[in-house]
Amino acid sequence: MFRRIGNWKSFWPLLAFFIILLILPPIIPRFYTYIIALMFVTGLFAMSLNMVLGHGGMFQFHHAAFYGVSAYTFALILTKTSLPMWIGFVAGPIMAAAVGLLIGLFCVRLTRLYFGMLQISLGSLIWAIIFRWYNFTGGDDGIHGISMPSILSSLKGSYYFILMILVICLIGIYLIFKSPFGTTLQAIRDNPQRCEAVGINVRRHQLFGIVIATFFAGIAGVLFVVLERSVFPDLLFWVLSLEIFIMCLLGGWFTFLGPLLGAAIIVALRTFVGIFTEYWTLILGVVLILLIFFLPEGVMGYALEKFGSESSKAGERSSK
Amino acid sequence: MLRVEGIDKSFDEFMAVNGADLTVGKGELVAVIGPNGAGKTTLFNLITGQLKPDRGKIVFMEEDVTNLPPYQICKKGIARSFQIVNIFPRLTLFRNVQVAVLSQQRKSNTLFHPAENMVVKETNNILESVGLLDKASNIAGSLSHGDQKILEIAIALGSDPKMIILDEPTAGLSPEETSATMDLIKQLADMQGLTILFCEHDMDVVFNFAQSIMVMHQGRTIIQGKPEEVRKNNEVQQAYLGGE
Numbered sequence: 001m002f003r004r005i006g007n008w009k010s011f012w013p014l015l016a017f018f019i020i021l022l023i024l025p026p027i028i029p030r031f032y033t034y035i036i037a038l039m040f041v042t043g044l045f046a047m048s049l050n051m052v053l054g055h056g057g058m059f060q061f062h063h064a065a066f067y068g069v070s071a072y073t074f075a076l077i078l079t080k081t082s083l084p085m086w087i088g089f090v091a092g093p094i095m096a097a098a099v100g101l102l103i104g105l106f107c108v109r110l111t112r113l114y115f116g117m118l119q120i121s122l123g124s125l126i127w128a129i130i131f132r133w134y135n136f137t138g139g140d141d142g143i144h145g146i147s148m149p150s151i152l153s154s155l156k157g158s159y160y161f162i163l164m165i166l167v168i169c170l171i172g173i174y175l176i177f178k179s180p181f182g183t184t185l186q187a188i189r190d191n192p193q194r195c196e197a198v199g200i201n202v203r204r205h206q207l208f209g210i211v212i213a214t215f216f217a218g219i220a221g222v223l224f225v226v227l228e229r230s231v232f233p234d235l236l237f238w239v240l241s242l243e244i245f246i247m248c249l250l251g252g253w254f255t256f257l258g259p260l261l262g263a264a265i266i267v268a269l270r271t272f273v274g275i276f277t278e279y280w281t282l283i284l285g286v287v288l289i290l291l292i293f294f295l296p297e298g299v300m301g302y303a304l305e306k307f308g309s310e311s312s313k314a315g316e317r318s319s320k
Numbered sequence: 321m322l323r324v325e326g327i328d329k330s331f332d333e334f335m336a337v338n339g340a341d342l343t344v345g346k347g348e349l350v351a352v353i354g355p356n357g358a359g360k361t362t363l364f365n366l367i368t369g370q371l372k373p374d375r376g377k378i379v380f381m382e383e384d385v386t387n388l389p390p391y392q393i394c395k396k397g398i399a400r401s402f403q404i405v406n407i408f409p410r411l412t413l414f415r416n417v418q419v420a421v422l423s424q425q426r427k428s429n430t431l432f433h434p435a436e437n438m439v440v441k442e443t444n445n446i447l448e449s450v451g452l453l454d455k456a457s458n459i460a461g462s463l464s465h466g467d468q469k470i471l472e473i474a475i476a477l478g479s480d481p482k483m484i485i486l487d488e489p490t491a492g493l494s495p496e497e498t499s500a501t502m503d504l505i506k507q508l509a510d511m512q513g514l515t516i517l518f519c520e521h522d523m524d525v526v527f528n529f530a531q532s533i534m535v536m537h538q539g540r541t542i543i544q545g546k547p548e549e550v551r552k553n554n555e556v557q558q559a560y561l562g563g564e
Contacts, residue, residue: 172432180422180430180438187419190408197368197402198420198479199394200428208429254410 021163025156034227035271037159039264040166041223046247046259047173048216053245054253055177056209057189058107059116062123063217063244065103068236070096070218072130075143075231085149093218099126100214101207108203108210120238131233142232152226162223169219170260176212177256185209246284250291252298261300321346321515322367322398322483327376329362329539336362338539339376344483344517344532349509351526352519354536360519361403363536364487367517368400369393381482394423399481401472403488409461413452416460416471418443420478443478450474450504466497470504477508484508486518490525498522502529527551 025033049063070092077088103122107115130137137143152158176182184205188195192202225231234240243266251262269287273280295302324342328335337359344350352360365371367378369390378386385393399420408416421439422428430438447453450470455463460471469489476484489505490498502525508514520526526533527547534544535556543553550556 175432175434178434178436179432180427180435183415183435184419184422184428187408187411187415190410191406193370194402194406194408194475195419195423196390197370197394197400197406198475199391199423200419201389201391205428 018167022160025159030155033155033159035267037155037162037227039267040162041220041227042244042247042267043260043263044166044169044223045217045220046244046251046263047170047257048213048220049244050248050253050259051173051176051213051216052206052209053248054255054259055182055189056185056206056213058206058210059112060119060210060213061116061245062119062238062241063213064238064240065119065123065126065236066096066100066214066217067221067224067240068130068231068233069099069126070221071225071231071235072137072143074222074225075146076137078146078225079143089222092222093215096218096221097211097215100217101211104207104210104214108206120241123236123241124238127233127236127238130236137233140233142230144230146225146229146231148226148229158226162227165219165223169216173216174256181205181208246288248298250287250298252301252304255298255300255304258298258300262298265299321348321381322517323377323379324363324367325377325379327363327366327378328374329359329366329371330374335539337366337373339541340536340539341541342517342534342544344515347509347513347515348531349506349529350515350517350532350534351530352517352534352536353521353523353526354519358536359539360536361487362539364400364485364517364519367393368398368485394479394481397482398485399476399479399483400485401469401476401487401489403491405465405468405472407460407468407471407475409459411460412457413447413460413463413471413474414443414456417446417474417478420475421446421480424479446474446477449477449508466493466501469493469497469501473501473504473508481514483515483517486516488519488521490520490522498525505529 021036024036045067049060052058052060073095074088074092077083077091078085103119106122107119110118131140133139148158152161184195184200188200188202188205195202221235224235247262247266248259249262250265251260252258266284269283270280273283277283291298297305322342322344324340326339326341327337328339329337340359340363342352342363352363354360362371366373369388369392372387376386377384380396380398383396385396388396408419411419418435418439421442422435425439427438444453444456447456450473452467452470452474455467460468463471473486473489486505490501493501505516505518506529509516530547532544533547533550535542535550542555543550
């Protein structure tokens with residue numbers, strides 16, 4: 001799937017799927033429209049994590065920090081200033097990328113697990129600031145009832161807006177994935193030492209990758225506010241980072257669209273299992289154990305291996 | 321072309337390299353030999369920047385390259401292969417070499433342009449010159465050990481180097497594969513005028529191919545000279561060749 005730009009075989013099913021998504025909102029109940037839009041937002045968030053996790057091989061353990069920073073930036077600009085919405089929309093992701101650059105500067109000096117540990121600490125620091133700073137961020141209450149321009153004020157309006165941004169971002173992420181930059185990032189994932197020896201500045205390349213990924217996480221953060229009209233500190237809590245991490249693993253972190261699928265599955269589970277039990281994380285735990293034993297490549301990885309094209313893993317293609 | 325002067329490197333008191341000297345002239349095929357643990361790989365790692373020396377100087381093309389990080393040394397024109405196979409196992413052969421070519425052409429940071437259409441000719445030329453073109457779309461991890469060693473050399477060639485350092489290019493290969501690999505190396509030296517520095521355990525290979533041989537023992541340079549001079553040297557015979 002998505003193996004080649006202009007690969008018509010996988011283009012048509014995707015287009016059909018896209019059209020279905022376009023005509024859904026008027027015919028399904030409001031609640032489902034909301035859930036699907038939430039899947040889009042969470043899916044984009046997971047895709048952005050996978051740019052560094054699956055394609056870059058970096059243990060980005062606290063990706064939610066950047067998502068939350070962007071959501072808060074957007075929310076604060078809308079509520080505290082009279083600037084037009086689009087400025088907030090651009091400022092959110094830029095702020096996320098700036099924080100990504102700052103945290104990344106420290107993290108890329110470390111490897112693997114230490115990278116992840118440092119990121120959890122620095123990300124939690126940002127969480128603590130937002131959690132405590134009552135008169136600016138609203139503390140643990142967050143900010144609610146953020147008003148949107150009329151075009152986004154209906155659920156359908158925000159659904160179409162989110163879908164549009166999602167598609168643009170997916171195309172952008174795909175182009176980056178296939179670009180020399182993305183190819184080099186995948187090579188660093190496979191063998192950083194070898195990359196240094198062929199003249200690649202590994203740390204700078206990884207840092208650049210983090211900045212791009214946190215920018216896309218920022219876009220997801222802004223879209224979350226568009227959908228929910230509220231922000232709260234849980235958006236940058238480490239538990240959310242873990243959930244996103246699981247989405248990538250569940251969907252298949254060496255595949256391109258896997259994280260999107262993983263996000264859809266988790267959001268659906270949380271919604272529909274959550275109706276029956278408060279302990280839906282218990283179900284999540286069981287799913288995770290089954291996943292590790294039976295689908296180590298993730299759902300998408302398994303599907304591609306079973307039914308799909310000859311190449312199921314990221315970047316395994318040569319040019320002809 | 322390359323001059324290493326009195327270089328030292330210790331790991332926790334152990335002197336892995338202890339005052340080694342090495343000279344490589346332009347277009348030469350130079351071998352480093354020595355028993356296991358003599359410090360050959362450490363010496364190579366010092367030259368290519370994977371390790372930082374404690375003392376001494378490394379000069380390449382009249383330029384001091386001591387203490388530069390590996391990626392900058394590569395940009396200066398020294399490429400290398402590794403003793404233990406060190407490739408990108410999940411990527412295709414084409415991609416393995418392409419990553420190096422993209423880096424050499426400073427295109428690694430290009431965004432939004434499909435990589436599959438870039439530097440295709442250069443990459444395929446390299447694969448052809450080492451005889452792996454027909455396997456270009458295979459996954460590197462699935463190759464035989466012999467082909468992976470060749471791929472190592474191909475990746476190094478992707479950097480379009482002036483000089484190439486091969487750390488035991490024939491380790492673990494059968495006699496036939498060894499002679500095929502050495503023929504390839506000789507051919508690269510002759511056809512492309514590459515300067516090659518390599519280390520090797522097989523004495524027949526070394527004395528057949530190398531124009532200059534440097535002998536290391538316990539981190540120290542015993543002698544560097546033409547094969548016949550090295551063969552005659554007493555100290556070398558005692559330390560290494562068994563003192564017959």
